Amino acid sequence: MLNLKNILSLSVACTAITLSACAISPDTPEVASKPAPVSPSQTGGDAAASLNVTVANIQTQDGSIAAALFDETGYKGGPQVGGVTAKVSGETVVLNFADLPAGEYGIKLFHDVNGNGEMDTNPFGIPTEPYAFSNSAVGMMGPAKWDDAKFTVTSGDNSHTITFR
Numbered sequence: 001m002l003n004l005k006n007i008l009s010l011s012v013a014c015t016a017i018t019l020s021a022c023a024i025s026p027d028t029p030e031v032a033s034k035p036a037p038v039s040p041s042q043t044g045g046d047a048a049a050s051l052n053v054t055v056a057n058i059q060t061q062d063g064s065i066a067a068a069l070f071d072e073t074g075y076k077g078g079p080q081v082g083g084v085t086a087k088v089s090g091e092t093v094v095l096n097f098a099d100l101p102a103g104e105y106g107i108k109l110f111h112d113v114n115g116n117g118e119m120d121t122n123p124f125g126i127p128t129e130p131y132a133f134s135n136s137a138v139g140m141m142g143p144a145k146w147d148d149a150k151f152t153v154t155s156g157d158n159s160h161t162i163t164f165r
Contacts, residue, residue, distance in 0.1 A: 048155040051097040057164040058091050060113050065093045067109035075106040075146050106149040107134040136163045
């Protein structure tokens with residue numbers, strides 16, 4: 001398990017989120033897949049959903065994308081529902097979350113350009129590596145708000161796109 005600390009800190013006080021390592025497939029665009037460690041009781045749904053997240057507009061083709069999937073409680077500071085990382089080899093990366101209960105989720109991710117396993121920040125705690133949120137939501141002096149970042153996952157296959165700005 002790969003621990004990526006101090007990621008997605010968008011305010012002076014850094015926020016720590018632990019992400020799990022994942023297997024990377026040789027497909028193009030780069031695809032990462034790991035079943036998200038969730039139970040139906042976490043989101044109130046049936047464990048019958050999958051989620052493919054396309055991360056677009058990647059400017060530097062080095063490093064990896066690290067993403068954490070959250071329910072509402074986790075997004076606001078609790079534990080993540082699942083996490084994946086994927087090597088960057090093009091302008092687009094696809095991340096896969098499997099065996100999810102249907103429900104509302106939010107994603108926080110960053111591009112670990114230098115591959116050090118952390119989201120780099122300046123002395124004031126402001127990120128120096130690209131980051132993004134589900135719905136391509138934008139935060140003001142911190143992470144994007146839950147209401148802006150949340151999206152619904154239903155039973156079956158689901159897709160979501162996040163674009164770096």
